[in-house]
Amino acid sequence: QVQLVESGGGLVQPGGSLRLSCTSTGSTLDRYAIGWFRQAPGKEREGVSCISSLEDIIAYADSVKGRFTISRDNAKNTVYLQMNSLKPGDTAVYYCAAGVMVGPTAALKGYGMDYWGKGTLVTVSS
Secondary structure, three states: OOOEEEEOOEEEOOOOOEEEEEEEOOOOOOOOEEEEEEEOOOOOOEEEEEEOOOOOOEEEOOOOOOOEEEEEEHHHOEEEEEEOOOOHHHOEEEEEEEEOOOOHHHHHOOOOEEEEOOOEEEEEOO
């Protein structure tokens, strides 16, 4: 059983950085594709980034390209989302999900993601 836990959220000023972490208290994550998603109040869930188990597929939403970087450290059983140059529009609850990589476009829509964490809140405000 995969039980995902996100951490690293918080309040940051515009232009600042945060690093989110996603780990599992159950099975190891190395066999799973991982996706990061976010949902702002009153908005639909948005796929932010995804990475395959072998790291041969990495994708980002256009809204975060060049600012966010996804990576994984299998030795630490953790997937990271480094977020730089944060904007108020990045404010949302961020979720990680684990599953099968069905393709980057589909993965960013949540397809293939079977396990979801409870989220961590990121607030970008001065």
